[in-house]
Amino acid sequence: MVDGERFYEALLQGSVDEVERLTQDAIDAGETFESILNDGLMAAMDRIGVKFKNEEIYIPEVLRAARAMRAGVAIIKPLLPSSTGSSMGKVVIGTVKGDLHDIGKNLVVMMLESGGFKVFDLGVDVSIEKFIEAVQTHQAQVVGLSALLTTTIMEMKHTLEAIEEAGIRKQVKVIIGGAPVTEKFAKEIGADGYAPNAALAVDVARDLLSEDN
Numbered sequence: 001m002v003d004g005e006r007f008y009e010a011l012l013q014g015s016v017d018e019v020e021r022l023t024q025d026a027i028d029a030g031e032t033f034e035s036i037l038n039d040g041l042m043a044a045m046d047r048i049g050v051k052f053k054n055e056e057i058y059i060p061e062v063l064r065a066a067r068a069m070r071a072g073v074a075i076i077k078p079l080l081p082s083s084t085g086s087s088m089g090k091v092v093i094g095t096v097k098g099d100l101h102d103i104g105k106n107l108v109v110m111m112l113e114s115g116g117f118k119v120f121d122l123g124v125d126v127s128i129e130k131f132i133e134a135v136q137t138h139q140a141q142v143v144g145l146s147a148l149l150t151t152t153i154m155e156m157k158h159t160l161e162a163i164e165e166a167g168i169r170k171q172v173k174v175i176i177g178g179a180p181v182t183e184k185f186a187k188e189i190g191a192d193g194y195a196p197n198a199a200l201a202v203d204v205a206r207d208l209l210s211e212d213n
């Protein structure tokens with residue numbers, strides 16, 4: 001069993017060293033990628049989120065926790081099976097304008113790459129124009145939009161509208177995600193797919209592309 005409490009303490013301290021050590025210990029003990037990620041790192045980050053919401057900790061602590069989490073993710077990344085080389089398709093992904101959250105989006109990138117997709121990660125605070133330009137330049141079949149704030153999820157709707165206006169809506173499947181995003185919201189704004197987590201994001205992207213063929 002992954003010791004969730006220790007991961008939480010290490011993230012709360014923002015201790016990169018401790019998170020790296022705990023992650024390596026868990027790997028050595030035979031824990032799987034999923035259990036280290038879900039029961040260790042993500043469960044700890046959820047608890048950090050609660051403390052942040054309750055104003056028991058502030059942005060600097062959350063940033064340190066995020067940095068420590070990234071260090072842990074980097075260590076488990078090699079446990080993911082690497083793709084066979086045959087490309088499943090091209091995905092352009094980013095966090096929408098006004099939003100700087102990227103931990104979840106980065107996990108989606110990692111899983112998609114492991115699932116055989118070629119991913120063009122545009123980073124955070126990505127403008128609508130940048131999404132459209134990247135879809136056109138890379139001839140992407142999928143675009144992934146991430147948003148973590150109730151104030152930025154409407155950017156997803158605006159991005160979809162702009163994709164439509166640019167005349168490329170038929171070329172590209174739009175998938176969306178992030179904590180405040182729901183299946184219902186995805187339907188409302190006309191997205192093609194939604195996934196609540198990174199592993200399911202890969203299934204959704206695969207299903208959408210196979211529907212197309």
Ligand code: B12
Nearest residue numbers: 049053100101102103104144146149150177178179197198
């Ligand atoms: C870490 C964090 C930060 C860090 C971000 C660091 C970073 N590099 O990402 C920092 C400190 C910068 C930050 C800042 C802010 N934050 Co903040 N943050 C969080 C926190 C604690 C964790 C988010 C996270 O990483 N979760 C872990 C990941 C793995 O989960 P995830 O993002 O949901 O991703 C998964 C799925 O959603 C899905 N997914 C994600 N993206 C995509 C995309 C696609 C295409 C698909 C298919 C799936 C998918 O797969 C992922 C993996 O399984 C959350 C609390 C929470 N519980 O969410 C608050 C939270 C999101 N933040 C919040 C707030 C208010 C802010 C600030 C406005 C605070 C402030 N007063 O300034 C700023 C905004 C900055 C900005 N403009 O973006 C609020 C949002 C409230 C709301 N209703 O909008 C939250 C919910 C905290 C709270 N409860 O109050 N934050």
